Amino acid sequence: MPAIDFGDTAFILMSAALVLFMTPGLALFYGGLVRSKNVLSTTMHSFFAMGIISVIWAVVGYTIAFGGSDGPLGAFIGSFEHVGLAGVVGDVTGTIPTPVFAMFQGMFAIITAALITGAFAERIKFSAYAIFIALWSILVYSPLAHWVWGGGWLMQRGALDFAGGTVVHIASAAAALAGAVVVGKRKGYGTANFQPHNLPMTVLGAGILWFGWFGFNAGSALAANELAGTAFMATHLSASAAMLSWLALEKYQHGKATTLGAASGAVAGLVGITPAAGFVGPMAAIAIGLVTGALCFFGISLKNRFGFDDSLDVVGIHGVGGTVGALLTGVFATVAVNEAGANGLLAGNASLMLEQLIGVVATIAFSFVISFGLFKAIDVVIGLRPEEAEEEIGLDQSEHAETGYVL
Amino acid sequence: MPAIDFGDTAFILMSAALVLFMTPGLALFYGGLVRSKNVLSTTMHSFFAMGIISVIWAVVGYTIAFGGSDGPLGAFIGSFEHVGLAGVVGDVTGTIPTPVFAMFQGMFAIITAALITGAFAERIKFSAYAIFIALWSILVYSPLAHWVWGGGWLMQRGALDFAGGTVVHIASAAAALAGAVVVGKRKGYGTANFQPHNLPMTVLGAGILWFGWFGFNAGSALAANELAGTAFMATHLSASAAMLSWLALEKYQHGKATTLGAASGAVAGLVGITPAAGFVGPMAAIAIGLVTGALCFFGISLKNRFGFDDSLDVVGIHGVGGTVGALLTGVFATVAVNEAGANGLLAGNASLMLEQLIGVVATIAFSFVISFGLFKAIDVVIGLRPEEAEEEIGLDQSEHAETGYVL
Amino acid sequence: MPAIDFGDTAFILMSAALVLFMTPGLALFYGGLVRSKNVLSTTMHSFFAMGIISVIWAVVGYTIAFGGSDGPLGAFIGSFEHVGLAGVVGDVTGTIPTPVFAMFQGMFAIITAALITGAFAERIKFSAYAIFIALWSILVYSPLAHWVWGGGWLMQRGALDFAGGTVVHIASAAAALAGAVVVGKRKGYGTANFQPHNLPMTVLGAGILWFGWFGFNAGSALAANELAGTAFMATHLSASAAMLSWLALEKYQHGKATTLGAASGAVAGLVGITPAAGFVGPMAAIAIGLVTGALCFFGISLKNRFGFDDSLDVVGIHGVGGTVGALLTGVFATVAVNEAGANGLLAGNASLMLEQLIGVVATIAFSFVISFGLFKAIDVVIGLRPEEAEEEIGLDQSEHAETGYVL
């Protein structure tokens, strides 16, 4: 058994805590963007994921993702040796105790599920949502994590995804698209005013996401080493650069740079750098940020062009950002930064690009199809949407019997 | 002098920061639950504890808790060698510098005092409160910390309390009960509407508490080792499971799962696992979470049955949760997880249960009696409650000359 | 190349994340203090700094601050060898990877710029602000960082500034003063009601600042060692003590202790201890806190005496607090705590005091003069202030086309 390094362990313990903290951050980020009558239901989508996904992860998720790949299905899902986290206590992964690894990874499972919820905010029954993310986490997230990080087929092919560009962002965005399509538009979409009800809350959420993302990306080095430092640097610079490109475009197109634009751009940059963080240098990170920020700025208008109501722009930001990031990883990756990585287009290797593309397409297809099926099935069995009148009153009251603010 | 380990030190420094952060988190958690006219006074209860308790801790608290146990009173309080933190700089505790240890422990003193304040929110004079917690911290908290962690009699008997089930949660809940009884009910209790004024704030507070609790529980390993990882895992899983059992019962009893229920359940689970975190495996942690969540759900109705106004359910959540957790530690603890711990009921050792019970009863008795006396004494000398008219106007204005929101 | 220590690296990675988190914290701290019609523009001042300053830091800021001091200008600015963070990946600084060092330092550049914004909140054009902080960071912050930490003339003289009392607090306060003077008073200053619109937000911001300040001060040890622990302890105790002295004076002068007073006092104490954190013991830290809290309490009335509108008291808190802290470092510093430091007045060395004074005066002069020039120049070229009518409507709407709250 390899030795535990206390420095690495300290870092991943803290990184796991940071990634957990991203989910309350997301609750704020999303919660501030909806109308005040839905602030709690939107918040609850994220917060509840911390409960349900964690338990599922402990029971089966972890083993599906990180169980052995030797079995006949090993390219697609892990073996069931770690059901109920069996065998985890006392074991070591790399230089850290396996419980730490299992929890760090479990936090990714939570936030990924929570990200989806922006697509159907303000109009889904809580019960339907609960069933959906429980099943989605088992059927989509854990297998995907196995594909990319657990020894599955994408990992074997050599696609690079440092911290979850495909597994987290593209997967959640594809599910979000399915959700937006199947659940349908919010009542009043196109006519009513869906102005965000609390932007300071959203900006705080973005701040927490940025903070937590250091755990997410740098922590994905699984050690407190040079690589973690590089990933930290790339993460920070991409977020900053994307904020600037988003704001510049906004200023150009609408005459004003907005606070929501700054927050959205930063998140876009964080998404874009996620697959690349440990494979690129600082200037490449800035380039990735600038490009992702700009493309996500245009990405959020996709929903208008294609006519779906992705309420909080999961597709426009996480889908577009994740895809752009995965492809730009194929452009900017270099073994000069990370020997365990690969060279990309700029370093003269075009083949990585193909692997990245395969990863993107496979993830989209897998997540979209299963998500679509899940939504349809749940709709048939218990119904996805509340009554019209309930939607109008707001889900806080109709689904949770609560009121957000009594100021 | 033993060597300092930089990994361990990094971890405990960060854990101390996390535990400090729990107190502003608690300020939000509690602050969102009161009426908007009392949001600042409630917030101030927590925030002020960061000021007063820290200074007290430096002057006498630390030495009472962690001074040597050799003197005649050594079973009850530490010696006074570290008054003013004398001798702390340059010393080492375990593998970390003693200043780090002293600060980590000091953060526990703060949050414990702050927890009590939920019981008498919305109706106590700030001056009375300030005097109470100052004295309480010296007379109750520090001695208790000595009993359990500083080499005092409970530690010697072998009771297990990993991160403060008795010292923190039971002690604060017993003081809270005394406070609720002596201070009396809020004006309008039973007739007026005490609906929470800002639930998104409360949920954010719960998120920060969850995040900070990793420092609290995993940090209590005092090293970035396997044990910290196990405690981290147990903490996370218990919180998640408790959220689920609380929500399930709520759905069953009232027809809806609420956001406040999710937040309350998670906190209950965090409380419940606190004494057990380093002694149990992941499935036991889930069991502890499920049971604590359920029992705290029922616990919050105790105040109705016994007719005291524990405004923010300190007794129902920290008292019940801490007690359940302490006893379940006696059930689930196993040396398979922590050799330095002990076996509990399930591992065939019934005697631990007795020790746990003694710890619980002693803590409740000690804290309740002194707290009761303190409240009575303060009431006689300067009075505990503001004028009726001031309470009606709200304490923000009458006690602090401020207004929470001008939106 | 020296070896990387994983414990130290873990600690500085996390410290960097904490310092980054201070800026959203500052956004809340400041955001809650303005009128609700300016909450977003004030928030944006901080949040935008995370974008623009980070990119500038990567491109030129870092090398100006930490490039070599061998050149002819080496006493004043670093050489340009690290433009675009060239040479950073793969290098080691002390015991941590240089990317980690570069990012940790970059976070200081962000928060310093953001601190200034309290002086001209509620009345500056966003474009003017953006240009100002970009230039300020290059022309003032980076050179100053070189003077004090990068091998520049102040460092060579032996002035002590552990974590940025001069570079961060005094420099930003001097710029703030210039800003308040050149930008002029808010419309309605002296007659209209500038009551804070959301104090719970401000208190949360203060909590985040306190939390993040552990990364700021303890992280400035650049290692997870005894020194980090001492700095952590000093930081915490000074904040606490300053809260108490501020509240005591407030109670004495106005009859009530306020929540905003508690938050302001704590921040004052954090500012005051910043230069001293690694050079003093716990009781000296409490003394520094008590004095700084008291003097900042009086400091905030300077603006009334001298008739400038420093809206959020940057001068009164960061200017006064930073200066008091720098001078008290000259009083309390002792090599008993830090051998690499120096003895101060109490340890019988009066000469340190002189160095501290030189540092303070040089920083104020340098920052004030350049800032004043920058503001004047920007005013001439594009104008600093929005139209009167726009200021009245509020900058959220007029500068950003957004509304903070729709509750």
Next chain:
Amino acid sequence: MKKIEAIIKPHRLEDVKDALNKLGVAGLTAYEVKGYGRQKGHTEVYRGAEYTVDFRPKVKIEVVVDDDLAKQVEDAIIETARTGKIGDGKIFTYDCEAAVRIRTGERGPEAL
């Protein structure tokens, strides 16, 4: 019909509503207002700056009733809203010319 407007202390709203309900008043409208009057304001302090806040939070109730009921409504409000302390508020009565229920188009007292 008469329109009765009452400005009362916020915590009296529930009781007033219940009292009117008992009288057979089927509906009413309420909202938060700021009242200035004999009841003095208070002083707030922010970082040493003292602000005098002259307005106090009040709730305003509006209820349109048939002429016959007006007196009883007034009395019921007086009874339930009174605490005997300054700032209890006022009741103002106005003439209401017409009333319509939007849902049905019913007019006059029927609409109430």
Next chain:
Amino acid sequence: MKKIEAIIKPHRLEDVKDALNKLGVAGLTAYEVKGYGRQKGHTEVYRGAEYTVDFRPKVKIEVVVDDDLAKQVEDAIIETARTGKIGDGKIFTYDCEAAVRIRTGERGPEAL
């Protein structure tokens, strides 16, 4: 002149405003109110404690118009605010004795 007050469902405000605008009404004033009426309230649950909330969010519109226009305004509001479900609200009409435009001092219908 007549003052027309309408208490309507919040999401109908925009449409009502547009309809009045078409009629040539140059201005109006709106604010959020809490309505109590036939439309029942709802129950909320906080940590097991059930609260009945009797009031529902409504928007109140006030518009002062020339006597001639009053009927049309009323009709337009009925038409655009009606959803046919309980709680659609009421319209009340009052006499307005005088109107002044503060900016110009214009009086009467001119001021509107």
Next chain:
Amino acid sequence: MKKIEAIIKPHRLEDVKDALNKLGVAGLTAYEVKGYGRQKGHTEVYRGAEYTVDFRPKVKIEVVVDDDLAKQVEDAIIETARTGKIGDGKIFTYDCEAAVRIRTGERGPEAL
């Protein structure tokens, strides 16, 4: 008695209150409203979606006074609320039939 309602720009409230106070008006009631009128609204942009906000924040003041005082109150409001720019608002006057002070039961002008 007369009820005078004024819809004014929010930042004029303090001055208007002081002016009325000088006239001997002992009390008044104010609240925030949204005004639609000649003064144009503005456009907001959220993630590229443009919203037009037609309503502007205004404050409404209501004060019931003895008939004699009505004219002076009106004039005082005009004087203090006027900025000369569009959107300064309106003053409307209504007849008030009865007034009661809840605390004492005093009626008519005495109640004011």
